[in-house]
Amino acid sequence: MRKVELQGASSPENELTLATNPSAIPNGIAGLDLVSGPVGKPSRHESAIQHVTGAARYVDDLIEPANGLFAAVIRSPIARGTITRMDLEPVRKSPGVVCVLTVDDVLGHTDIGPVFPGDPIMTSTEVKFFGQCLAVVAATSELAARRAAQAAILEFEREEPLLDAREAVASQQLVRPSHVMTMGDVDSALASSHQVLEAMQEVGGQEHFYLEGQVSLAMPTEDGGMLVYTSSQHPSEVQKLVAEVLALPLNRVTVDMRRMGGGFGGKESQAAQWACLAALLASKTGRAVKLRLPRQDDMIMTGKRHPFANSYRIGIDEAGRITAADIEVIGNCGNSPDLSDAIVDRAMFHADNAYFLGNARIAGHRAFSNQVSHTAYRGFGGPQGMMIIERAMDDIARAVGKDPLDIRKLNLYGTEQSEPERTLTPYHQTVEFNYLPQLIEQLETSSDYRARRVAIRQFNQHSPILKRGLALTPVKFGISFTLQHLNQAGALIHIYTDGSIQVNHGGTEMGQGLHTKVGQIVAQTLGVELERIVVTATRTDKVPNTSPTAASSGTDLNGKAAQNAALTLRQRLVEFLAAEKTVSPEAIRFENGRVSWGGSEDMSFAELVQAAYVGRVSLSATGYYRTPKIWYDRTNARGRPFFYFALGAAVSEVVVDTLTGEYRVTRVDILHDVGRSINPAIDRGQIEGGFIQGMGWLTTEELVWHADGRLLSNNPATYKIPAIGDTPPVFNVALFEHENDEATVYNSKAVGEPPFMLAISVWSALRDAISSLSDYRLSPDLDTPATPERVLKAVMAVQAQCAQNGMTGGAV
Structure with missing residues (x-):
């Protein structure tokens, strides 16, 4: 829903002033x-x-109405192909079954795409991903409904699924057109740069793993309408789609949402399908219907954080300052647009993170794949975009022989007072009120970064097996829906x-x-x-x-x-x-x-x-x-899509076992900008939780897909989120004392998503520890999630390169 195309929004004028002035x-x-x-x-x-x-x-705790029914979904066991036979008679004859519906039973709209078409509520012909909904059944008990769903007789003409995002872009199989942002003369600046670095990066996706899964309860009303209780981040969209599916005006549909047991973006658009299916069954039977996905079905049938395939070509001067940047981000969108257009745009908006790129070209592609349609997740593409420039910062530091923190500080956006010429983003928004340099200096001092850096170097020189790593990474995250009317x-x-x-x-x-x-x-x-x-x-x-x-x-x-x-x-x-x-x-x-x-x-x-x-x-x-002031001209790729920027920085320290690839995060120091905090306790909780969730994304949470398109990591036994034992034993969180310069409510700042990206410091610290094997002369490849297997692979690659080049250092 955060699409960047702002129709008729070519000017920031004509904004409301009440309570902003x-x-x-x-x-x-x-x-x-x-x-x-x-x-x-x-x-x-x-x-x-x-x-x-x-x-x-x-929703699942609500007292169920008399004569209520329970729903289960009949899903596809293949990732790509055509349905040649779907015999549902055994389902209808199963004990307790009251109703079975297919897409042919839908009176209204059959496509429930939130922004663009492409999300059929059910399919009876083409299958585009493993787990796609084929039909839905309602029975007198949850167990009866699930057992009945297994009785369907299904036959298919199978096809080879497309799962690789780079391959999809090469063959121009996209869910939405590509987009490019430019500033300056990139090619000439690259040609004249002192040195040009190149790299490719794979960034894994992430399962939402909310405590409460997808669930809806639909109840017919006496006037032919529908009352829906749903676990959704977007009740108005659920109202609209239920009304369209039932061919009703919106005023006949009421959606009630008291609380969710977690959402993280997974219930922004993708809660709607289950509400619509429950409402269809309720409308057909005249009885209340609850649909709750079992955890494994939830993981298989709902979208994840988009995996990304990124790359860069970056020119630098002798000191390591960026002179030109040519960046490409490819989002694996799955089989439909869902919210991917806006997600990839936001990845592009944050591919600079906190750094002035000067001459820049940032291209974003929306790749099709035969996977479940990937969707919103905390950060909404921003984290995936930030990853490529943070990799570049580490790579530049190794190339010029400097501490990565010094390279980051050298490339930070300037301030309006001292360096106004270094305040323009690749999408031509001026970075106003930039106090990241001040924030980083404060954290550098409070965390004893320099002294710890010296101590870690000394430790690594005398420790043949265990290697320690340290990294400080900043965050500059834009706040606003980039689809203007949502603000x-x-x-x-x-x-x-x-x-x-x-x-x-x-x-x-x-x-x-x-x-x-x-x-x-x-x-x-x-x-x-x-x-x-x-x-x-x-x-x-x-x-x-x-x-x-x-x-x-x-x-x-x-x-x-x-x-x-x-x-x-x-x-x-x-x-x-x-x-x-x-x-x-x-x-x-x-x-x-x-x-x-x-x-x-x-x-x-x-x-x-x-x-x-x-x-x-x-x-x-x-x-x-x-929200005032915001606008974006997508045709010319310039504007002010964000009202303000939330800022922060984190220092993470790790220790890596180079024989096994196992590691521990031993200390984290965070200084984060929430403006004038409305509730410091809740803000600190969001910062801590966001960081740990981000750490999980970058280290342990690995989505594994079989070559036939099945999700193999589909339950808590095969998908590892961080546990309490993964929390750093030293975990310092402080709020940066500075009111928001923009007129937000009590001059506060948003705190939901920005802390998530502070966890990039953990990944950077792992790379730092591995780099110590080469006396910090090599910058290792380390895709995410950085599981122990990937860490060990990176260790072995650095050791092999050291041996090949006759390099010594770090007790190789």
Whole structure:
């Protein structure tokens, strides 16, 4: 949903100013108290107790309606081919079966592609990936439905699947056209460079592995509509697609989403299919239907983080400063577009990461493969794009004989004050408010980077088997949906006559603390205690036409919309009280659940609300917000796709056993920029969790596909996510003290995705340890995930090259 093509968005003008400009805040509510109140305090997650006690209700925990049915999916056992026979009569005759549907039973749309067509809800002809949905069955129990699904008689004309992304690009088998961004004269700059380096890189995908799998419960309503409970990051899209599949207007479909047990992007677009199938069965039978994918089916049938095949040609000067960069990123998109157009674009946007490239050409390709359609995942392509330039930084350092940190610092974007000529990205957005140099210097000092570097070199010289590695890598991550119209949000607030407050907004809660932060924002704006606020389930009949909770924008958008609704209510209360007490609106203050004016006079918030109700003041308001300043002209590949950049850096230290390839991450130091933190406890949790998840992506989480297109790593026994034992024993996290210079909600910054990419420092540290075998003269090839097998292979390659060239060093 973060597609970059912004139709009619050639100018950043004509943006809303309410709540983005302090001067636009109505009289009587400027200068809100930011000293007291919940914003900036480490409040616990609003559902923390329910989570740890098991009282939190997810879709599968809801009390099932009487006569409810359970659904199971009949899926393809091949990756590519044509269906020659699909006999479902044995399924219909299975015990407990009530209904069996195929694509021919769909009254409305049969393609549920979120942006572009290509995602059939079921297929009865062509098969494009292993596990593709062929039919769906509903039965009186979950076990009966699953057993019945196994009874289908299926025959196919098989074809050889296409699984290699580079091969797909070579044969021009793409799900969407390629895109190129350019700046300067790349070819001439490469030709005149002191040295040109080249490399290729394979970046593996990643399974979302959310604790709660894909699940939906659909219930027919008395007016012929549908109520859907679903674990989705995008309820409005589920509403739209269910309506289209059932041939209903959107106002007949309501989607309710209280919480998810994790999403990470896997439920941004791909939760919709299971909701649509459940709704189809519910519509056909007139009974409630639940569809929950078993874990193995979930892993087989839903998309992953896109694997990428990257390459670069980079010119440098004698010091190691980049003079030209020719970068190619290829996303393995699977069998359909899904969100891949925007994901590959974001990989291109972040192929520079924190570095000024000068003359640059960045090409992005969207390769077709006979795999499940890959989809959104934390970072949305940004991490895969960053990997290629971070590899280049290490390679340049080895080529010129310098510490990789010095090369990174040498190539950082400049600041508007000191180096304005070095602030332009390859997509022609100026990097404003760049304090990465300051942040890196602070982390370099606090982590004792230089002293540890000396100690590690000495250790490696005297340790024949174990080698230690150290790396500091930065992150510059753009914040905004690059599809412009998604940068909007709505909210609804009710104040009841006892002073309690109910908030509803368009964002979804998946454990990241969005509802907690929104509650804090509303409480701060109205000057009440956080305990007075209840944030209710996200529902399409309360706040319509919502954007997905993604792009790290949940708080930026929904928090601002909720703040605007609260400002409206506060202004009404101020005007009422000012008239009642004959005081100036500017004299009225809201703080700690009390309202004061004229020095010693005050009343409780609840008393004011009761008086306002008697005075016939509306105590319900909507709020709306849209992100200012952003635009992008895709035809000319230039614009300002991001409102601001989130920044951060991490230092990771590892120790590698060169006999086995096994390794440990022994210490991590993080300094991350969250602007003015709304909730430091939740922000720290996001940073820690994002880092560990990123570390898993780059080290242990290996997707293995059979040559016939089957996913072999399809269960927890064959796919290893990080465990508590993988957490670094020394794990220091600090928040960078600097408010957002852009007018975000309370000058905070997004924190969902950016910390994920801090884990690149672990991969870079592994390369550093392996490079020590050559006395840091060789830069090893190390594709990801950097499993012990890949690490050992890289060790052996460096040792062989050292022996071939007569090189010694690092106790080879």
